[in-house]
Amino acid sequence: MTEPQHRPGSGRQPASDGAAASGTSRAPEALPPLARVLLALALLGLFGGLAAAVLSLAQPAPGLAAAVAERLDESGVSHPVTAVLLNFRGYDTLLELVVLVLALMGTWSVGRARGCAGNAPGPLLRQLPGLLAPLMVLVAGYLLWVGAHAPGGAFQAGSLLGGVGILLCLSGRTLPPWAQRPSLRVLAVLGVAVFTLLGTVAALLPGGAPLDWPPAQAKTLILTIELAAMLSIGVILAALFTGGRP
Amino acid sequence: MTQPVFWGLVGMALVVMGLYALIVHAHLLRKVLALNIMSSGVFLVFIGLARRAPGEGTPPAADPVPQAMVLTGIVVAVAATGLALALIVRLRALTGRTTLGDEGGH
Numbered sequence: 001m002t003e004p005q006h007r008p009g010s011g012r013q014p015a016s017d018g019a020a021a022s023g024t025s026r027a028p029e030a031l032p033p034l035a036r037v038l039l040a041l042a043l044l045g046l047f048g049g050l051a052a053a054v055l056s057l058a059q060p061a062p063g064l065a066a067a068v069a070e071r072l073d074e075s076g077v078s079h080p081v082t083a084v085l086l087n088f089r090g091y092d093t094l095l096e097l098v099v100l101v102l103a104l105m106g107t108w109s110v111g112r113a114r115g116c117a118g119n120a121p122g123p124l125l126r127q128l129p130g131l132l133a134p135l136m137v138l139v140a141g142y143l144l145w146v147g148a149h150a151p152g153g154a155f156q157a158g159s160l161l162g163g164v165g166i167l168l169c170l171s172g173r174t175l176p177p178w179a180q181r182p183s184l185r186v187l188a189v190l191g192v193a194v195f196t197l198l199g200t201v202a203a204l205l206p207g208g209a210p211l212d213w214p215p216a217q218a219k220t221l222i223l224t225i226e227l228a229a230m231l232s233i234g235v236i237l238a239a240l241f242t243g244g245r246p
Numbered sequence: 247m248t249q250p251v252f253w254g255l256v257g258m259a260l261v262v263m264g265l266y267a268l269i270v271h272a273h274l275l276r277k278v279l280a281l282n283i284m285s286s287g288v289f290l291v292f293i294g295l296a297r298r299a300p301g302e303g304t305p306p307a308a309d310p311v312p313q314a315m316v317l318t319g320i321v322v323a324v325a326a327t328g329l330a331l332a333l334i335v336r337l338r339a340l341t342g343r344t345t346l347g348d349e350g351g352h
Contacts, residue, residue, distance in 0.1 A: 017275050030270075030272070031269075031270055036270060039266065039269060039270070040266065043265060043266050044262075046262055046265075047258060047259060047262040050258040050261070050262070051255055051258055054251055054254040054255055054258060054291075054295070057251075057295070057298070061295075061298035061309075063296070063298070063311070064309055064310075064311040065309040065310065065311075068309075068310050068311065068345070080310035081310045081313050081314050081317065083310070084310045084311050084313075084314035085314045085317065088311075089311070089314060092314070092315065092318050093318060096318045096321060096322055099322050099325060099326075100298045100321065100322075100325045102323035103326060103328060103329045104325075105327045106332070107328060107332040108331060110332045110335075110336045111332065111335070111336050111339070153317075155317050155318075155320075155321055158321075159321075159324075161277065177305040206295065212257075220249075236325070237324065237325075237328075240324075240325060240328030240329070240332075241334060243328075243331070244332060245306070
């Protein structure tokens with residue numbers, strides 16, 4: 001192992017290095033110029049069709065803005081996007097969290113994490129995360145809270161947390177032992193678990209339906225779900241960055 | 247041309263340019279980048295057209311439903327990109343290649 005940057009997986013790479021280098025620098029099955037021109041013309045035609053579709057849209061734009069505004073009071077939050085995400089179209093968000101977990105499972109099943117072991121952090125990268133990370137966590141909490149009435153919410157806060165994880169990884173810090181495998185996995189599925197659990201409880205209430213929050217408790221429920229979703233999104237994004245199972 | 251329609255057209259242009267790059271380039275990393283540009287174009291179309299004025303004199307507040315869908319889509323696109331990159335890394339580790347195709351070695 002002469003190249004510590006690519007520790008796992010580089011075992012077979014030197015043998016085929018020549019082939020890979022010649023194959024990847026110039027595209028091996030590059031299209032002939034004529035085919036490229038024809039392709040460009042066909043795609044221009046496609047663009048024309050798409051542009052015509054945009055230009056011929058019905059003029060009094062149909063939309064759900066009015067429908068959302070009408071029921072906003074029952075949603076528990078006052079920001080329409082958050083209301084759509086976590087109340088009116090909760091299924092979308094639940095399934096999105098499922099997609100995130102599936103992507104993480106797929107990445108973990110493909111190989112082990114390369115992590116940031118090969119990254120040699122400079123002095124700035126070694127010192128700065130110690131100052132930035134607490135601030136970013138604070139801002140993530142703020143974004144989560146403010147999402148109830150202004151742009152913000154679980155996704156923005158979660159991606160900020162993911163950024164914290166990536167920053168710490170790049171700066172050469174490793175996870176403390178208590179945050180290793182079991183709690184990492186629990187955190188990754190926490191969003192889906194809490195969302196599904198509360199959605200099921202809502203269905204068991206008299207006159208309730210799955211993911212149909214009673215207006216009186218809606219704000220508490222939404223904030224609980226957003227908190228769990230934020231943690232899951234942050235952990236999953238940071239774990240995806242390391243490129244494999246820990 | 248109103249502003250929403252302009253952004254819709256820009257988004258369509260991004261989609262078509264991404265599609266061209268997706269077809270022309272063989273390197274898988276370039277294909278992933280092309281797919282990301284295509285998805286950015288789709289998001290731009292959604293966000294742009296969400297601001298179309300809804301008929302009668304309501305203030306032109308954006309339709310929140312497309313915005314929520316784009317928010318969902320961004321996170322899914324990031325996760326899918328992460329999975330795709332992990333697959334590319336794995337393919338290169340196993341075969342030394344970063345392209346798809348039938349021929350074994352070039």
